[in-house]
Amino acid sequence: MSRINYSEIVVIDLEATCWSTPEETALNASEIIEVGVCVLDTFSGEIRMPQGIIVKPTRSKVSQFCYEITNISQDMVDDGVSFEDAIKTLKSDYKVSQKIMAGYGNYDQNMFAKECARNGVKPPFGPTYLNISSLATLKLKAGKRLDLAETCRQFGLIFEGRQHRGVDDAVMAAKVLWECIK
Incomplete structure (x- = not known):
């Protein structure tokens, strides 16, 4: 088992x-169509390597509703990478097994686990x-969960x-995380 690098946190948004x-x-079947990811330097607050990895779903299509929310089109995902290739990018470029992962809420962690299980x-x-989200609620003494924009x-x-674009949400979640830990 490798050591955890506490100087960087990988923030994702799906x-x-x-x-x-x-x-x-x-x-x-709901499937991941974008893995938004960036790295937060826990000493400086610098956000590095923001990327939106567009993933090609295998069992569903992008609905008009989904497009209106995310601005991710069916053409974009048709040109996307496989879920397995997205994982390879996270491993090779972001060294995710050696860093803390963070996301705004539990959805990202749970959805990622579900996709991994489905894809073997x-x-x-x-x-x-x-x-x-939990850290921000505590820091702000909000008493209830706030959405990312309100936080x-x-x-x-x-x-x-753009809200509901993985890369943009990941960067903003990283900025919120920095506010919580600086």
Whole structure:
């Protein structure tokens, strides 16, 4: 087992296929279509290597509703990489097994585990996961979970990029995490 590098935290944000009604959702399998990822330097607060890895789903299509939320089109995912190749990128470029993983809430961790199980792939991350939403709720003394945009406002951060794009949400979640640990 390799040592954990505490000087960097890998922050992820996933986008997945989705539908506008419970009926459509029940008929379709939600799959990851973007792995937003960046690295937070825990000493300086610098955010490095932001990337949106577009993933080609194998069992579902991007709905109009999903496109309107994420701005990720079916054409984009058709040109995307396989889930397995996305994991290879996380392992090779981000060394995720040697770092703490963080995400805004538990969705990203749970969805990643679900996709790994469905694809017969071992999860690439180390054993430690930080829930940035929980840390921010405690730091702000909010008393309830806030969405990422509201948490940014509470910390005086201006949301940069597009909400519900994995790479932009990952960067903003990393900025929130820095506010919690600096």
